[in-house]
Amino acid sequence: MRVVQLMTAPVVAFMALAGLAAPATADTLPRESSHSRHLEVRRDHPDARVPVVVSRSGEAVIDLNASAPGTDWALAGAESAVVSISVDGHYATDLVVSGGQPLHRQLALGHLNAGVHMLRLHFSDERSPAAATSTLVDSLQITTYAPDSPEYLVLRYAPVVYGRSLADLGSPYQNATTDTPLIAWHEIAPAATPGHRILTYSVVWSNEDGGTNTPALMARWGRTTDIEWIYSVEVDEHGSRVAGSDTYQAPNHATLHFSGKYEGDHALLETCTSNNNMCDVVDDPMRFFLSTLQTLPAGQPREYLMDINPWTYEIMAKEMLREHKVEVPSASTPFTPEMSDQRNYLYAVVKKTTQPANTGSSWVGVSLGVRLVSGETIYLSHHVDPTWSISRDLPAATTVELPAGTKADDIAEVSVHRVVVGTDTGATVHVTGINRGFFLGQDYRPQQSFLTWGGDVVLDANNTSAVIWRR
Template identity: 35%
Template sequence: MEHFITSFSYVNTPFTLHGENQLTVRFSLKDVGETLINFTSSVPDGDWGMKDKESAVVTVLLNGEYNQDYILFYGNEPFTYERMIGSLPPGEHELSFVFQSNKSSKLIIEAIVHMIEIRQVKESDYEIVFYQHAPVIYGRHLMSPFENSYTDTPLVLFYYSDHTEDGAMIIEYHIIFSHEDGGTTATKLMSKWGRTSDIEWVYKVKVDPRGRRLLNEDETEFFQGAEHITTPFKGARGLGNHPILQVATDNGNFSDQISSTYRYFLKPATCLPRQLNRETVMDKYQWTYLISAKEIRRQERLELSHDPNTPLLSDPRHYLYIQSTKLTVEGKDAQGKVDFKVKLLNKETLFSATHQNFEMAYDADGPFSTTVKLPKGTKISDIEKIYVSYIKEICAESNYSIRVNGIFKSFFLGGGDMPSRPFIFSDKEVEVSLLYPQQIIWKRDD
C-alpha cells in the first residue's frame, strides 16, 4: 500500500526549471520504507516525435546527493512520472530538482513543475517486497552519453510474482522501452510481438516468505545479459538494497558492470499474472502506445504510400492489434506457429500478420500478440472475419496441432495513438493442424 506523505502544488503558479533556477522541497517521514515521488511536469515545445525536441532531463538530488535523472518525454502536456527514490529512514529529507541543458534535447530550454507528491510504502506493508527489490537502472550510452533521453526511453516497470513449492517466491521485473534500436526490426516487431515498443525482462530474485533474498542458496538472483543470456547478478546495490544494472545493448539487454553516468528508478507499477499478455500492461498505461508511435515516426522510414499487401512498416494506426494465447499439442519439444488473417466486408483478400514470411511469427506457447496491416482507414465495423492459420514446422511431429484460445482483445489505435473502442473479443477456441490448416476464430454477429 502506498501511503500519502505530502504534496507541493504549483498548479496555479507553475515553477519553471531552467539555468540556475532549481526547486527544493522538504518533507518528513515517521516510518522506515521505500519512498516514491509522483512528479507532474510539462516541457514547453517538447515533443518525443520531433528531433532535437524529444525531452527535458531533470536531475534529482536527495539530501544533497545525486539520486537519479528524470527523462521528461511527454512533451508540453502535464504528465505524472512515477518514480522511486529509495529506502529512507525516519526524519527530515530534502529533494532538489535541477534542469540539465547538457542532457536535454538541443532545442529544449526548460521544464515546468505542476505538482510533486511524496508517497511511501512502509516496511510493515505486505507489498514492500516488490518495491525493495526493484532495480536501479543506469541509462544506455553506446552512441552518446545520455541516449535514453531521445531513444529507447524507459516507460513502465512491472513484475511477475511466482510462488515455489518450498514456500519461496520469485519476483521477475520487466521494463517497457519506447522502441528497440537494435535486434528485432520494427516490421518484425509488429508481426511477432504486436507492438513497436520493446519489453524486456530485467532482473529476477528468489525471496523467502518474509521477502528476504535467499542468501544461503547458490545464484538466487539473475539478470538478462547480452544476447538474452540469463546471467547471475554479481553487481553492486544502492539507494537502500536495490540491485544496480545498466542498459548495455541497443536491444535492451543489461549488465551489472556500470559505466554510465545517469540513471533512473522506475516504480514497479503493477503485478502481471502469467496467463495475460505483457501488452496488457501497455493497455493499462495506454500512453505507452503514443510514445512508441512518436518514436517510430521520428526514427523509422515509413513506406511513402501505404500498401497493406507489403510487410513494409507503415503508420501504427493502420494495423489491427490482436492479443491471444496458444498451445502446441503433440509437438514433441517444438512449439508451433500460427498466422492471423483478416477478411474485410465485401473483399476477398485475406490480410496476413506475417505476409507469408513465417520467420515473423511468434514461436512460443502462451500469451502473445501480433498485428495485421490493413487498408488505410479500416474500422472495426469493416472486419467480417478473423482467421487462425497453421504454419508447418519441419522439425515437429507431422500430427502436431496448435490450439488458439480466443482473442483477449483486438483494436486499432485512434487519433491519439492509443487503443480505441470498439474492441473485438472472442472466447472461441480453435485448433489448427496439417489436416485443418485454417479456422475462423471470430466473425461478425457471432
C-alpha cells in the same frame, strides 16, 4: 503505506521567504505556494526544491504529472527534457519528459527514514535535447511503504537501471532520445523452497535499436517497444535475499548471476546492448529508478502493461516516425512487409496451445487473418514470412496491417491460420481466445477494444485455417 505530511504553518512561511516550494502533500503541491498548480523546472534556472516530511521510514515512490512544452518525441533535436531528481543531495533518478500534454509518471526514490527531506528537481542541460527549455510538474506526491506493507518487499529489491552509452548509437545521454525506459513492473512466483518467493522485474523501453527488426516486432510481438525481464531474486520466508540467488538478463539474452554492486538492497544494472540487455557493471551518467508497483495479472500478455499505460503507444509510434522506420504514405500498402503508419494495424491478443510444444528450428505457428467487408482479401499478421508467425503459447500479442483508414466496422471476419516453419512437426494447435482487439486513434493511443472471442478451434495438417469471428 504513508503519504508525506504538510509541515507546520511557520515552517511553510519560512520556506516561502527562502524561495522554496512548499512541502509535497497527498494531493498537490501546497496551495500556499505560487506553484500550487505547476512547479516549473527550467534550463539555466535554480533547481526546484520541495521539502517533504516522512512520518514513517520505508521505500519511497514519487507520483507526478509532467510535461515539457516545445518537445515532441517525433522531432529530432526536440525529443524530450530531462529532469534529474535527488533527495538530500543523493541522485535518485532521471525523468525523461516528452510533449506538452501532462503524463502521469511514477518513480522510486529508495529508502527514506522518518523525518524531513529535501527533494530537488534539476533541469539537466547536458542531457536534454537543444530545443527543450522547461518541464512543468504538478500533482506531486511522495508515498512511503513501511516494512509491514505488502508493497515494501517489491520496492525493496527493485533494481536501478543505468542508461546506455554505446558509441555507435549516439551521445552518452542517448536514452533521452532513443530506447528510453518507460515503465517497469514486478511478478512474484513461488520458489522451489517452501515459503520462498521469486521476485522478477521487467521494463518496457520505447524501442530497441538492435535485435528483432521492426516489421517482425509488429507481427510477432504486436508492438515496437522492447519488453524484457531484467532482474530476478529469491527471498526467504522473512523477506531476506537468498545469497547468490539474484540473476539478470545479460547480453544475448543469457541469464547470469548478479555480481555487481547494491545500493541498499537495490541491485545496480546498466543497459549495455543495442537491444537493452543488462550488465552488472555501471558507468553511464544517466540513471532510471522506475517504480515497480505495477504487476502483470495472470493470463495477461506483457503488453497489458502498455494497454493500462496508453501513452506508451504514443511514444512508441513517435519514435518510429522520427527514426524513419515507417513507410512513406504514398508507398504504404499492407501487401509489403515494411511497417506502415502504426494506426493502420489491428492490435490483438491470441490465446493458443500447441501439442507437442514448439522446440527447435522447425515449428508450427499461428497467424491472424482479417477480411474486410469490401472484398475477399485476407490480410495476415505474419505477412510473407513464416518465422513472423506466433510460436509461443502464452497469450500473445500480434498485429495485422490493414489499408489506411480501416475502422472496426470495416472488419467482416477474423481467422486463424496454421503456419509451418521448416519441416512440419505435425503439431496440432488449439486456438482458444482473442482477448482484445483495437486500433490506435489519431493520437496514437489505443481506442476501445471491439474484438473478443472464446472457443476451441483445432488447426492441424488437414485443417489449416478457420474463421473464428464474424461481424
